[in-house]
Amino acid sequence: MGANDHIAAQPLPAWRRAVLKVGSNLLAADGGGLTPRFAEALAAFVAASHADGRQVVLVSSGAVAAGRALLHARATVGRDLAARQALAALGQAPMIALWQSLSSRPVAQVLLTHDDLRNRRRYLNARATLHGLLALDVLPVVNENDTVAVDELKLGDNDNLAAIVAALIDADLLLIASDVAALYAADPRRDPAAAPIARVEAISPAVMAMAGGSGSTVGTGGMRTKLEAAEKAGAAGIPTVLFDGRDAATVQALGRGSLHGTLVCAPGTRMQARKYWLRHAPPAGGRIRIDHGAARALGGGRASLLPGGILGAEGEFQRGDLVEIVDDADRAVARGLSQYAVAEVRRLVGRHSREIETVLGYSHGAEVVHRDDLATVLGPPAPASP
Template identity: 45%
Template structure:
């Protein structure tokens, strides 16, 4: 249920406390908010955004900018009239456009005496644990030295198999990576609506406190610019990743960025639904690439879901894959359903002689993430956890199978 805006003592709408107290903020802006419809950067839009971010950045408030726009910025210089669908030309456009994008940000932030640090990531940098830690150290150092990190997917080298698909997911993962207090998603739509925002009668949802507030809500593609990669679905998925990790989210239009960062009740505010988890657990749940599967006995599956202890070899019936100790693996119940994810404590080649009869530890309990909730009685099939929506990096092939290509219009 969406509540009316709260009012302060003067009758004005109350400010959002979680926004006002945020000390590290990740702001994501989409291509359509930075470029013209035909491609090419809109300097006035970039400067307007930078003016807002620079005012929000103080001695005790840090800002990380996740910016789309590299491919869109490269269209006009290469004589392209629309975003290409083939990967090779997307990479070429990104190669030209990324330099233009960072040069524009560098000049714009320089007007406020601020330096810019470019950070380009691929899904590999998030899905591999060692790379994940390296990305954190790099971003932390850029912030510590007083620069503004400008993060984007490295479209020039990313292949179809290792792409994020959209920068909304990237922004949610970066928000957890840098231990942000707030994520702001800037779009070309001023919030989440209960239906198509272009349809008369559709109502903007002011607050989302959990999955129950999304029941019956039609969530579709949000943009119409033809230069971006996402849509409202990816923004809601990104909000779920962030809020599940204890990070509140504001979703609004880029033109309302100043109001959003001032704590005013613009757009849609997603309240945090979980607590901040250990870095490696969020990585494990949302960004890791499993290197194998381990099938469990019914008692072992129930114990894993109820977090009653580590997974031992005597609870394993079969293992597939060529994983080594430290690799992420998916844990399956006796019916082959994925019930959890964990970090292997043994190499795959060690398991055949141990499974079913050894008490050697296969996955430590601190390295386990249940992906479903156990049945109330402890028997029967587990059910999907209602309050935890898991979103992982999708490849281009997975988008194609789902019928939602990653290069559709939007942000």
């Protein structure tokens, strides 16, 4: 029996790829340093998920707490940004070592900053790196690069970082483990009668009002940041679950597809959210012109744009930019994220995908715009006149 059996079980959403965020309060020992006490069950969940053919990316706090513990007996450490950056640099190694000691697979450290996620090229590189690590059966452990971030460019907390990473890797689910069993109608530390909320359909002001401040002396977040993260993930079509990472039975139940905690629903599917964004986000100012056959294929909504159907490229755009795709009659057919810059697309006009590396000397993939990065704006055009 677990400590959270008073919270009714509910089915965990189906998933094949997830982000698991683990807070400092689950890793920091009472006397300082890091402890595997709660991390062991979480690591076992990750291993069992991998054995079932699922992929998990960890977003782990704990570096600052680990660094502070290493210096506890030798120095008084301030709380300004420079001191925190020093502690993060010192504590990264033991934090990664903890996860490696609990994993039979290799563990890779991935440090991200705000700049990595707002710069489109670096964003794509970060995504490619994480996808590459998953393809190699490596466990990525992500953290904010506190050692170089400055206040105005900090992501702020690892709850929100986890939501951003979930969208970055096209995750199906965001799991947030903390020392709180669920979202409660009121702060359970002040109101023992507060009832847990099993399901949240949407993040509203009333839901936000249920959240208190941080309950930890080592973490930077609280229930409010977890709800903010759930809102970000929901906007990308990704549901979020909040659960007690201290309770081994609760963690084990997750592996059986059962949640004792709070499920924050996403308003739509991940693909619906992505397609909506592709249709409505401002484009980079470039266009790719395609022939009638390619327009028909894209209009069906299930095809990627290949070089052979391209007639030309106009304007200016870089790899990863959102571009308009028009047919030979100048009608908008679709919008999508180009895998290649405008100069590269012009060199690939009419070519077969297998020629990309020969023409450019490298390849970002066989598709100029992949179908997952493309949203149609018109149905398929009528057949060409004989």
